[in-house]
Amino acid sequence: MSFAELLDHVGGMGRFQIIYAILLAIPVFMMASHNLLQNFTAATSEHHCHVHININNTPYTNLTGKLAAKDLLRVSVPIDSNQQPEKCHRFVTMQWQLLDSNAIVTNLTELETEPCADGWVYDKSIFTSTIITEVRESSAGNRLGKGY
Numbered sequence: 001m002s003f004a005e006l007l008d009h010v011g012g013m014g015r016f017q018i019i020y021a022i023l024l025a026i027p028v029f030m031m032a033s034h035n036l037l038q039n040f041t042a043a044t045s046e047h048h049c050h051v052h053i054n055i056n057n058t059p060y061t062n063l064t065g066k067l068a069a070k071d072l073l074r075v076s077v078p079i080d081s082n083q084q085p086e087k088c089h090r091f092v093t094m095q096w097q098l099l100d101s102n103a104i105v106t107n108l109t110e111l112e113t114e115p116c117a118d119g120w121v122y123d124k125s126i127f128t129s130t131i132i133t134e135v136r137e138s139s140a141g142n143r144l145g146k147g148y
Contacts, residue, residue: 043130046123048085049116051076089113
């Protein structure tokens with residue numbers, strides 16, 4: 001005896017089976033929207049290491065308050081192959097010579113770098129907040145004792 005024959009034998013598809021199927025379908029429809037939500041809340045924004053400014057023993061001590069953000073980023077974070085700031089590394093010491101247009105820098109890959117230790121800075125022009133930025137900022141804040 002097949003399932004179709006058994007269903008016909010007990011009375012076919014009745015009101016109970018229809019209500020039961022509808023009630024089971026409601027959570028399935030909710031899960032579809034929940035799965036699509038990840039496309040928006042888990043977006044990864046452009047980011048780079050948090051810049052630490054160590055002005056001790058530098059010839060540009062009087063300029064650090066006057067430099068543009070992109071110049072400070074240039075001397076603290078290496079540039080990747082796409083001419084964008086490196087996402088996971090920063091220079092160990094500020095590379096002030098990179099601001100001098102007349103300076104000759106032979107090989108930028110030989111400059112000493114370190115992993116991001118103080119967290120990241122995110123570009124918030126597209127997404128002001130995502131679960132990725134929230135988790136990373138809170139974990140960096142806990143590690144540094146800052147309570148973001």
